[in-house]
Amino acid sequence: MARVHLDDVTKRYEDIIAVNEMNLEIRDGEFVCLVGPSGCGKSTTMETIAGLTKPTEGTVTIGETDVTTLPPKDRGVSMVFQNIALFPHMDVYDNISFGLRLRKFDKDEIDRRVQEASDVVQLEGMLDREPNELSGGQQQRVAIARAIVRKPDVFLMDEPLANLDAKLRVHMRTELQRLHKQLDTTIIYVTHDQAEAMTMSDRIAVINAGELQQIDPPLVCYNEPANRFVAGFIGSPSMNFVEGELTGDGLTTDHFDLEFDPTDLDTAADDVTMGVRPEDIYLEREADSATSTSETIEARTDVLEPMGDEIFIYLSLDGASSEMMTSDEASTASNQLLMSVDPDTEIEADESVSVVLDRSKIHLFETASGTAITHGIAALSAQQSPAAGSSGVAPEAESGGQHE
Structure with missing residues (x-):
């Protein structure tokens, strides 16, 4: 050796x-x-x-x-x-x-x-x-x-x-x-x-x-x-990315908001990108499976891809179709989210659905540099109102990676 x-x-x-x-x-x-x-x-x-x-x-x-x-x-x-x-x-x-x-x-x-x-x-x-x-x-x-x-x-x-x-x-x-x-x-x-x-x-x-x-x-x-590159490269399908802006109340995007206290975030950037993996998005009726749930996001199912052990569901946040998009393209489109659910989930295309994100699995990156800011916002929202619907708080993980 x-x-x-x-x-x-x-x-x-x-x-x-x-x-x-x-x-x-x-x-x-x-x-x-x-x-x-x-x-x-x-x-x-x-x-x-x-x-x-x-x-x-x-x-x-x-x-x-x-x-x-x-x-x-x-x-x-x-x-x-x-x-x-x-x-x-x-x-x-x-x-x-x-x-x-x-x-x-x-x-x-x-x-x-x-x-x-x-x-x-x-x-x-x-x-x-x-x-x-x-x-x-x-x-x-x-x-x-x-x-x-x-x-x-x-x-x-x-x-x-x-x-x-x-x-x-x-x-x-x-x-x-x-x-x-x-x-x-x-x-x-x-x-x-x-x-x-x-x-x-x-x-x-x-x-x-x-x-x-x-x-x-x-x-x-x-x-x-x-950083964002590693987040998008590791994992299949890729992580969903949505760009937004940090405010005093949390993160604001074109289609939904996330409430949390941003004062403890180690960043001076206002423009940030939220990342969440398909398996960390849940139908609201199955929100108990998440560690700490976000505010409800309204969407419409577009395309369903049964994979045997799971179903990939392309969610449209503004009614636009993800037709002709690959899973990687859909995960980076600002008006799309890619979600995975159990194969026995009763759901159809073109159905209005309410979904939540697992706060403990939400990643934030600086939009300009791509550098990771945090992995999980559950701890940041621990003192927020019951709207977070937390069933348990996962501590924020520090990034263990070496990067350049």
Whole structure:
């Protein structure tokens, strides 16, 4: 195992900054996912750690060694790519042992390592097969075994499951978690799939435009996002956002108001954005499920999407249709809210409904900077009138994220 440390790492390509002053600490034995939209710099960060890309500025340390100028072969890392890149003319044994044979390892040692690696990834009885005789998942296991036999200090995985079908991706996620526990080694995993990041990682590093936004355990990123970008990126469907203005009585938006005492908020901004996740919006008749309910909001149901285990309901706050909108677009439209309800809820499209928000799950962000102000306004409204309808007060959580 080994810790990995990036100190002010910047990578420029002429006038394009792919990675900007990245400071990242990955602990011994940790499984960290680098997540973000396409082009955000997560793969460039991975390649910088691997030595495939030299940083323009900054240093990369693996263990206690500054590896910034070392070639990939001397860094003690093994990499698994999205493109599995197996040799089609070699059988599984030769594919797995290829790197060891290049390094002139003894035949007995090669046999021992290949057998150990094939046992770990469950390739028993397949060592004499060729890649075209294997399924996609089996080929991915061969690629992982090829990395394991080198016994690296750090595993680097760049979207290794992206080319697999959905069912196999879920299976391989479980396999990778089991592998991490068995090998007890440091794994850095690049993905744009937040489900992979949420289910597999000890911590998630969220990157946008080459800058680290937050690095925290998955549920901290979900419940206490450091800024609006993290709040919108982590979670599917995305968090609802509604812009408004802070007043002496709370928050005022175009379609509803939230009453609370804003004096304790750590912000000088007047323009703020409220965020609330679909699962934290309730029909008024089911408000008992919320920890602390907001004022009633009148809306009209527009489109219903039954998902099996839940129903997504697009709510129109002004009667306008959300037709032709995606769930992400609807969640950011000022006149729309996306709500999720139980699958047995009796509700129809074009129905007038009253909804409430869970105050303990309402997030506030500065509109200009996107920085999180608070996560939950239940404590702020504790002394307000009974209109809040609180059935319990959840303490305000401080943001645990590191952000830039």
